[in-house]
Amino acid sequence: MRLICCCSALLLLILLSRTCQGGNILVIPTEGSHWINMDILLQALHSRGHNLTIIRSSKSWYIKDNSTYYSTYTVPVERILDKEIITRIMSNIIDFERGALPLMSFLHFSVGILGAFTEIHTTVGEYVSAIIDDRELIRMLNDTKFDVVLTDPCWGSGPILAKYLNLPLVYNVRWLIPEEAHFGIAPSPISYIPIAQSGCTDKMSFFQRVKNMIFYGVSQIQAHLAAKEVYQKICDKYLGPDEDFYQLLIDADIWLMRVDFVFDYPRPTMPNVVYMGGFQCKPPKPLPQHLEEFVQSSGEHGVIIMSLGTFVSELPADMANEIAAAFAKLPQKVIWRYKGSRPDTLGNKTLLVDWMPQNDLLGHPKVKVFVAHGGTNGVQEAIYHGVPVVGLPVFFDQYDNLIRLEDRGGAKILTLSTVDKDNNFLKAIQDVLNEPSYRMNMQRLSRLHRDQPITPMDNALFWIEFVMRHKGAAHLKPASLRMSWYSYHSVDVALFLGGAVLLMLLSTFFLIKCLCNAMCKSKVKRE
Template identity: 65%
Template structure:
């Protein structure tokens, strides 16, 4: 027992410390993305709140994942008539499933690209309408300005937060894997197409001539999408509220700090920049004990272990025939299976398979009885599989999922199967048995796990340090290259090359004129002498 005086002193000291921490905490405005992007942003928000920072989150009144009433953040709700949610994404998924299950041909590739163009255009159209709604609401903007935020933290896969930071004139930090124009590095760092594979190309960093041609084509597709379908929408908002001299692309590239949700255990080596901080796997953590019913089910698997399957936040169910084939395949296995599935109960479901609406994915992956992860290839799931060393059978659907899985496959830690071939020639069963029975898959994934964990500072702690660094110093201008402010012809030294070529051309022309004049003079003298 402490003497009463000492106890009182410690209590007062604790109160002073806590009040100091709250007073010195920053005010942060978060403009997040929905779905799985919100899942990892929420983890960062909780960590910021635990550090004493006050966090406000901008959401729509039709938000899919971002709920009100939590102690670690307050919401600022923007009323909209349409939003990025299940009603938006489900019709797109149905069309993609139909296209991918058709015969593979140039026509199916073109159809898929057109569908993705349409989806991306409409998604950013919705975001621009949301931004317009914010900027025209004078009461909202005055309230945001009066809050005197120290920093805007946003996911630049859409551009509302980028423009809002400019309007509020506060430092800007990204929680990033994607920007509105594509993979994050492409907007920031030199990206030679000779060894930087474009998303969707299905290529690695080692390419043949034909593969480099393919990579260039995909680069052109991404440039077309950004140049004609996406950036003009955001530029129109900038023109309306900031004036035409403010270029959206400069705002996008001008963030103080890029917290990149990747690391080079997973990513192919490539050029980067000083204001990029790699925090891949920051959402991963040691497994907690499972709920009693799940622990009982897992332990009942005996020596065979457990397979878990989840296709992420976007895909809650598959077409019925694929679902039945997946269930029938699981029923043939000696392993127990936990499957996150929200559709109708498959008719072919075996006694070894437990269907759940939600699963503690990180905690399951960290359980010693988990043998395999059947996944769609989203960044969060892939990084959790790496962290816990669980090999993967991938069923990619869209966006970057195939490319994420390809990085694991190239490192010998995964197999990839197209959804269109799940029900053909027992392909799904063969892929599962290959990964389960060949020890190299688990060995390779555990090696990746060892490399990923061997860091001087945890990725989340690193992210917190750099966010607070930007707040302390009111930005990080000293880390930003001037490149984003340069016109393209200066960036690529086109003016220097043209000046050099012009100088050489002038010198050559002057010499030719001189020699021609000399030759004509000699000819004239000879003719005169001849006469």
């Protein structure tokens, strides 16, 4: 008995010592909704005993200076990507989609968006320069002896700083600049892998493949004009002219992808890609009392919840009135996250809130439909809880996310140009409410998503700690990262083999010609 007790105590000491061996993690986050899921990952890392240090700008609008689970270095800046810029872009997109802008202004609009993104990347580049030029900050960062850099590569600051500090790099990633992250590292045949904003699925007709090819070309031009030109100058200045930004960008040790193949389409991948789709999802907690009472008062009809994300806090008045009027005609009660002026047509069954516990509401048995913009976080929470979606996409990946749900029978999509016409919004809500297949398909996706040997969060934490233990994961990096584009696609080999075949054909041709000439001369002499 004493021996068993001693062994148990020893095992406990070993486990405790292991969990307390926390490392030093430098976090270079991105603002907006990207910070929301990064913050969840940081809280989990802190609970395992790791020390977290965040570099933030003095104009940060999401990342708090003081926290119980991380410390910060605040870098003074004159300007940075802020909420006003994003809100203005969103407003312009809504106006354009609804036809408020003339058709001939499409080119002007597209150029304006490209200009806006170039400006955003320029401010991020200035932020990186401010960090590296702060010699005292760099000294403190070096003295801290960090084990790894954790960043979201949606912007270019994290990869550049990780290279400058010579630290292993882990990505919390869905998007590179400006493409889906798989395109940066894995073979990506665009014959069946849809490009962001193309609106295609993995089953494309000929003309859809043509469209997909065009969108791929446009995305590469955007990447070069809006990002590469900006960040390459930073690399040249601080890392040397031989450091290519794009090669630096794709050279992370581990890519923690915020998707899984229940949500995304099957495709080629790489050994250092780790899937953690839905890592932020969890069983619901009890609702605040006022929300629980409101939800319970819905009776057998249940509740609809609506949120269009972080940046769309209000809508044009006529659109908001149309949506409110549609809600008023339904027997369900509605919780609508909305900060704009109160719509004139708002019914007494609709509750407007500045914020709502989205995950907890989606997990409530009385919630019937989720009206959403299609952000990755919300879509994955809807899958986790098996709630069907009426999608109202605004920008970037939102339409693509919703296309994946619609393709699997779990969502119905509306566009900003049609949502307030011919009762389309009301009809879409009623279709999803009354057709059982939407809920059945989402619940099937939920069962598939949950049926895993390890939770997505535990999987992510293991691989972050793996990189810390082994000072990187170089053995998982493919050789393609160090190859030029023409070597990767074997263009040089094809040219060599083509040249060799051409040389053989020419040699054979001239040999035959010489033999023919020789035979003709011999015949002439005999005659």
